[in-house]
Amino acid sequence: MLPHSRDYAELCRQFRWQIPAEFNIGVEVCDRWAERDPGKLAIVAVRPDGRAEDISYGWLRETSNRLANALAAHGVGRGDRVAILLPQAPEVAAIHIAIYKLGAIALPLAMLFGSDAISYRLGDAGAKALITNAQGLAKLAGAEAPELQLVLSIDGPADRAKGFHETVARASADFTPQPTSADAPAMMIYTSGTTGQPKGALHAHRVLLGHMPGIELPHDFFPQPGDRFWTPADWAWAGGLLDCLLPSLYCGVPVVAKRFDKFDPEEAFAVMARFGVRNAFIPPTALRMLRSVPSPQGRHDIRLRSVGSGGEALGAETYEWGKSAFGIAINEFYGQTECNLVVASCAMIGVARPGAIGKPVPGHTVAVIRPDGTQAAVGETGQIAVRRPDPVMFLEYWGRPDATREKFIGDWMTTGDQGVVDDDGYVGFVGRDDDVITSASYRIGPGEIEDCLIKHPAVALAAAVGKPDPMRTEIVKAFIVLKSGFVPSDALASEIQAFVRTRLSAHEYPRELAFIEDMPMTTTGKVIRRLLRARA
Secondary structure (H helix, E strand, C coil): CCCCCCCHHHHHHHCCCCCCCECCHHHHHHHHHHHHCCCCEEEEEECCCCCEEEEEHHHHHHHHHHHHHHHHHCCCCCCCEEEEECCCCHHHHHHHHHHHHHCCEEEEECCCCCHHHHHHHHHHHCCCEEEECHHHHHHHCCCCCCCCCEEEECCCCECCEEEHHHHHHHCCCCCCCCCCECCCEEEEEECCCCCCCCCEEEEECCHHHHHHHHHHCCCCCCCCCCCCEECCCCCCCHHHHHHHHHHHHHHCCCEEEECCCCCCHHHHHHHHHHCCCCEEECCHHHHHHHCCCCCHHHHCCCCCCEEEECCCCCCHHHHHHHHHHHCCCEEEEEEECCEEEEEECEHHHCECCCCCCEEECCCCCEEEECCCCCECCCCCCEEEEEECCCCCECCEECCCHHHHHHCEECCEEEEEEEEEECCCCCEEEEECCCCCEEECCEEECHHHHHHHHCCCCCEEEEEEEEEEECCCEEEEEEEEEECCCCCCCHHHHHHHHHHHHHHCCCCCCCCEEEECCCCCECCCCCECHHHHHHHC
16 A cells, blocks of 8 residues: 555655565455455446446355356366456456466456457467356357367356356355465456567466555545446456456455446446446546537536546546546556556646656656666657566566567566656656557557458458547558459448458457558568558
């Protein structure tokens, strides 16, 4: 926990990491509270019909214990990967807790992924089990998915899948959690595939403790009495899982769970008002969409205490709108899947400056460095980097030792993001690695999109770049060279777009597509993306 001081410099001087030798996320976010008060509110689950159901820590403990026993009975043990392909729901929290208490590794997958994206991650991770629903099973039907030892569906038994609730009900409610060191692997979250295919960032149990200062600061010294957290972000992403769900449960703060198949700004305001949300993580694109709702305060009783935002630049206009709409400052924060929440703002203590992300969160050493690893001078543009060791930092890229080594320059974990530090220590975001596309808070790598595009029978060559967009920051634009015998047309463009959308995800498909005669390439066969970005 952060010290009690409200002075940033004093916070940094006083802060010390307190990472115990043994730490288990499942025990700390669930059993610790259930032992004290099993009826304590953990999750407010908003069902599809609008009904709300209160989920207690006792329910989470019993359900996770039963599931841990069921997984163990099917051969799942320490270090095995268990995939979770589900939308926001209390079962997701119980599944994560069970996996951690078992000593296995959670592999969260987003519902917006298509069949190819899901199959790749299952195969690359060597997943032993999958817990999903009917929608997830439909995506895997006919796909080249790897063999799984166990598939559970929360919608009941189906072809190749056992019923989740039926399986859990038959298992014992008594389970002794496996002891785990703070450095033991706990979860694996796949990156966006900025260079080639996505990589599995493996995190230890300590990652939760590593996140806490970055939660406490931008959320105005979270937790406070009466806090209640909500985010529209999928719990499969680091933003939803580690910026909201797990830290809130760890602090004993209720979480509002509401599935959004497509973000609805009117419904978002209604959820925050109806369920008394006090703390929210809302990505910048969602905030821009909320701006489209006329006079929200006149129709919704919003009583937010803190709003944090990250994933892309917020922008001065959205920042000012937020102060007017919510009556509080929106605090930005910064991080990556590999090392999250390391820079943040906190207007409450005066750490806020237009055009800057904020300052390094106490406990993290963040700098802008040159290619040789030396620290850049004030005002000099370089790469944002985080010094190891750091409890929030990933252990490794799964099965990619070379990629893990390449992520570091000495003890600096590089981010690929260009930044600058001013005289007062504020970190400013300048730009990204050229290939990375930031769309609606998602960092999207072109490799996976291009791999999917060239699977289409009409496509010979493909390149994906970001095109500036006022709502999403950028959209994906694809440049296509067709195979002989195919003629460019609007119908073909729509067909190719749909091809990618169904196989990857809604946020990765090219919203714009252009047919070109020749792909600009270097003599070594690499696409010259800067020329395509200029055309976009």
